[in-house]
Amino acid sequence: MSTSHAMLTALKAFHLDNPEATFEELTEHLRNIAVNALEQPQGDVYGLVLSDLAEGLAEAEHSASLTVAQAKALKLAYQVLRAHRDRVEGNVGPLVDLLDGPLGEPIGKGHQSGSAKRDSGLSVPLSVSALQVPATASRSSCEAGSKAVTYMTLFAAYMVERGGDMAPATVKNLTSSAKTVAAFLGEGLDMRSHTRADMVKLREALLVDRKASTVNKLLTTVATLTAWGVATGLIDRDFAKRLTIAKGADSERQAFTAGQIIKLTLACSTGHLRSDWRGHALALGVATGARIGEIHQLRGCDFIQGDDGQWALSINDDNGKTLKNSYSRRIVPLVGIPESVLKALAETNGRIFGMSMSGFSAQLNTAIRDLLGTETGEGLSFHSLRHSMASDLKTAGVSVGIAQAILGHSSGSLAFDLYGGNAAASMGLMAGALRLVR
Structure with a gap:
């Protein structure tokens, strides 16, 4: 999906594409979306579809022509997206607060039926007709007599929407994976009527001559497509969740050695990447162990x-950014990065890295392979910086609570109030831990 398409899709999803709409009309639509999120939580859809909407809203906020009503509704739309994510995590509070507050039912207004709410929810503006998918894949499961939606049909529709931002190598890999899965599912399976048994059978067939980690990558792609298919109305069921194999699946995940971390650090601080955006991104990954999406x-x-002069990185979901979960919000001290670089990054107006996520990831992983002389498939990637941070903190004897605060994991052992009276102490503990390993 191109950037402009992302913005247009987001505006349409929240009815913000109509300059004649009143704030009351826009609020009513947002209310219906919130109620729909309560009635039909969509699991991983937030990460697959709603994150694109958040980015689209952020772009609209900076570059779209907005009326006062649209601008006010856009701010509310951000809140709905975040509340939907919290709902997926099992916390209905934010949605309830919105419905009791700014999205509360107007006095004297009749209560809509559940079906009416669903009809005006995200499923309508994100329908396949709005996203202009091919005619062969544009009929939803509610339409009787339509042509079967095979796995490859679903994949083709997905690529029409998402393929524009992907690097050629990514498209090639996804297409190869899709063909592998489709060969096992067969042309006779209509994804609108697939069952859990079909998905379990697929997993068992894939495991016959493949590593668990390889099968998990294929199953993750399947889950992405089925969740997207439900979100856009192509199919109305998704039985591909929680199929991945836990035992033996982490064998290819590796951390960098101490020597490799030093080599990456030198390339970013004094080597040929010191003035390159790739060097800045890699330096942040080395220093914080942050996820690649958080840095992007x-x-x-x-x-x-x-x-006290200590620099830190705020990892948050402000300005349309999205996070894996609520625990991912954190402030991490920055250690080992030249202050001149940090000042330059802080002075940037808007996003630091403007390219698509697929291009960002591909170029960084290529830079890592070039620096270390490794090959694709050896288990080392940008995400390995996160494994390295976790491993190095553990080896250095850093407490679990401090490590979790740095990495953005749920912590049952130590809570860091970074915005309260203990902020300085918390930052000091984390900075001290990071200096031990970086």
């Missing part, structure tokens, strides 16, 4: 400096 979304305002 960073803005200049996310770099902050305390009264």
